[in-house]
Every structure is written in structure tokens, then in C-alpha cells.
Amino acid sequence: MESDLLIPLIWTVVFGILLTLGVRKFTKKQPTNKRWVRPKSTDEINKSQDE
Numbered sequence: 001m002e003s004d005l006l007i008p009l010i011w012t013v014v015f016g017i018l019l020t021l022g023v024r025k026f027t028k029k030q031p032t033n034k035r036w037v038r039p040k041s042t043d044e045i046n047k048s049q050d051e
Helices: 003-026 042-050
Strands: none
Touching: none
16 A cells, blocks of 8 residues: 555544544533442341341
8 A cells, every 4th residue: 555545544544533532522421320229138138028
């Protein structure tokens, strides 16, 4: 491949990556404040049912 063709291809890839990163940054979803709660273990469930 000739260097005359290689340079525009490299710049096309560079600008494509920059464009993709920019679009991802501006269209990012707002984070939600969901809290993960540890589910009760089966031992705790069995103990509460026995009482």
C-alpha cells in the first residue's frame, strides 16, 4: 500500500474514533441511584418461619 493512501486512511480512523467518543460522551444516560440490597439467605428465612 502506498503512503499516499495510508495517510488519509489513518486520519479517517482517528477522526472516526474521536467522533464516536464524543457522541458517547454527550449521549450518556444519567446514572440512577439504585441500591443493591443483599437478599436474605435461606437460613435467615427458615429461622424467621420457625419462630
